[in-house]
Amino acid sequence: MLSGVQNIEEGPAPATAEGPEPMFDLIELLFFAYRDFVADPDRILENIGFGRAHHRVLHFVDRQPGLTIAELLDILRITKQSLSRVLKELLDQNYVEQRAGVSDRRQRLLYPTNEGRRLARDLARLQTERFTQALSTLGPDARPAAIAFLLGMIDPQEREKVSQLVWRTEPPGGQRTEL
Amino acid sequence: MLSGVQNIEEGPAPATAEGPEPMFDLIELLFFAYRDFVADPDRILENIGFGRAHHRVLHFVDRQPGLTIAELLDILRITKQSLSRVLKELLDQNYVEQRAGVSDRRQRLLYPTNEGRRLARDLARLQTERFTQALSTLGPDARPAAIAFLLGMIDPQEREKVSQLVWRTEPPGGQRTEL
DNA sequence: TGAAATATGTCAATATCGCTGACATAAAGG
DNA sequence: CCTTTATGTCAGCGATATTGACATATTTCA
Numbered sequence: 499m500l501s502g503v504q505n506i507e508e509g510p511a512p513a514t515a516e517g518p519e520p521m522f523d524l525i526e527l528l529f530f531a532y533r534d535f536v537a538d539p540d541r542i543l544e545n546i547g548f549g550r551a552h553h554r555v556l557h558f559v560d561r562q563p564g565l566t567i568a569e570l571l572d573i574l575r576i577t578k579q580s581l582s583r584v585l586k587e588l589l590d591q592n593y594v595e596q597r598a599g600v601s602d603r604r605q606r607l608l609y610p611t612n613e614g615r616r617l618a619r620d621l622a623r624l625q626t627e628r629f630t631q632a633l634s635t636l637g638p639d640a641r642p643a644a645i646a647f648l649l650g651m652i653d654p655q656e657r658e659k660v661s662q663l664v665w666r667t668e669p670p671g672g673q674r675t676e677l
Numbered sequence: 678m679l680s681g682v683q684n685i686e687e688g689p690a691p692a693t694a695e696g697p698e699p700m701f702d703l704i705e706l707l708f709f710a711y712r713d714f715v716a717d718p719d720r721i722l723e724n725i726g727f728g729r730a731h732h733r734v735l736h737f738v739d740r741q742p743g744l745t746i747a748e749l750l751d752i753l754r755i756t757k758q759s760l761s762r763v764l765k766e767l768l769d770q771n772y773v774e775q776r777a778g779v780s781d782r783r784q785r786l787l788y789p790t791n792e793g794r795r796l797a798r799d800l801a802r803l804q805t806e807r808f809t810q811a812l813s814t815l816g817p818d819a820r821p822a823a824i825a826f827l828l829g830m831i832d833p834q835e836r837e838k839v840s841q842l843v844w845r846t847e848p849p850g851g852q853r854t855e856l
Numbered sequence: 857t858g859a860a861a862t863a864t865g866t867c868a869a870t871a872t873c874g875c876t877g878a879c880a881t882a883a884a885g886g
Numbered sequence: 887c888c889t890t891t892a893t894g895t896c897a898g899c900g901a902t903a904t905t906g907a908c909a910t911a912t913t914t915c916a
Contacts, residue, residue: 520801522740523824523843524808529733530839531830532711533754551873554708561701567893575712580874582894604883604892622699629703632829636822643815645702647823650811651710660709664702728901746864759903761865783863783912 538624551584552593553621559594560610560618562663566599567606573663593617717803730763731772732800738773739789739797741842745778746785752842772796 539553558573559565571578585608588594593614599605610618633640652660718732737752738744750757764787767773772793778784789797812819831839 516798517802518805520798520805521808521820522801524820524827525736525801525804526740526843527824527827527831527839528711528714530835531827532707534832534835535707535830549872557704561705568891576873577875578893579876579895584873599892602884602892604881606893619695619699622701622704623696625704626697626699628830629700632826635829636825640822640826641700641703643819643822644826645706646815647811647819647826648703648706648710650814651714651807652706653713653716656709656713660706664705730902747862755902756904757864758866758905763902778863781863781913783910785864 535625535628538628539621542621542624546591548587549584551580552588555581555584555588556593556610556614556618557622559588559608560615560622563609564607566608570608588614714804714807717807718800721800721803725770727766728763730759731767734760734763734767735772735789735793735797736801738767738787739794742788743786745787749787767793 536550540550543549543553554574555570558570562569567578567581571581574581585594589596592611595609595611596606597609599607629644633644636643649657649661715729719729722728722732733753734749737749741748746757746760750760753760764773768775771790774788774790775785776788778786808823812823815822828836828840
């Protein structure tokens with residue numbers, strides 16, 4: 499019931515002169531899945547004049563209170579100029595606040611306000627509902643499998659950093675960077 | 678080895694006053710996975726002055742030769758003005774060509790040129806390699822499971838249409854829209 | 857046959873979110 | 887003290903999306 503993906507035959511994809519057949523189904527499904535995944539937050543954000551960029555910033559500030567600008571730039575991989583506009587709006591409208599660093603007073607440590615935390619959590623819950631839906635049709639070990647699958651999609655040299663960001667500890671199953 | 682995702686305890690997420698705990702790990706992993714997933718094509722596309730928008734158009738034209746403008750707009754969910762610029766460049770640089778519809782001569786049927794087909798397939802193979810990597814660490818039924826997972830992430834009312842687009846037939850496993 | 861609907865094109869203005877380059881400031885650190 | 891670091895800011899630009907309005911060819915239907 500979980501097989502029958504190709505309705506002709508199973509086994510390795512037919513190798514032609516151009517190499518293995520592309521996995522068009524996964525490519526397109528990921529495209530559509532991601533589109534719907536971000537559409538939920540987008541609908542809420544546009545009511546308050548925010549966009550996806552605001553969501554990303556708010557999300558990681560909520561997840562890691564005390565985040566510095568430099569750390570945020572490293573996570574988002576955007577320039578400080580791009581960040582600054584978005585962050586300014588989040589600060590002005592009181593979704594995020596900043597305090598000077600304790601050991602290094604040049605640093606701006608970012609914290610969500612109560613309102614910011616509430617919004618971030620609302621959006622996270624929306625997206626969680628979608629995951630719950632998607633996992634509900636699958637077996638009981640679907641969630642760790644999904645986690646392993648998505649982690650495997652990330653650049654190998656990035657996995658360690660991402661794992662620490664996500665779990666603040668080891669990758670699940672003590673998975674190493676070796677693959 | 679596949680469990681141990683939460684290093685405290687398994688079972689249903691602790692329900693607080695704010696509802697179930699968000700699946701921060703899946704949310705963030707999907708964010709990073711998608712970012713790396715599109716980064717591969719981006720690197721190649723920028724060498725020839727194209728962007729993600731060109732990729733999307735070329736991909737679906739390659740997958741469905743004879744696609745009309747209206748169908749393409751419906752798939753991409755953008756306005757015709759947005760499509761027109763991108764499509765114009767693909768036509769001008771001979772990655773896509775158009776022919777008048779046979780039964781309806783108002784329609785522009787879009788076809789990939791040989792060069793367009795080659796580029797589309799090169800990009801699809803790049804993304805397929807990433808999927809191959811991600812699936813290689815998992816069990817033999819990981820691919821149908823991944824397909825079911827991603828399909829489950831898509832809006833229920835969209836699944837039928839997406840399935841037809843992806844497989845030009847039924848959803849895998851004869852899955853219905855009912856969930 | 858003539859009017860309305862359809863498929864598509866195009867012009868103009870605007871928004872979001874990314875970029876580069878250049879320069880400023882305050883704090884840290886040898 | 888001088889250099890490096892963390893961050894801010896001004897100015898301009900580019901890709902990709904939007905809305906609104908209007909044009910053209912073709913099909914469809916009363």
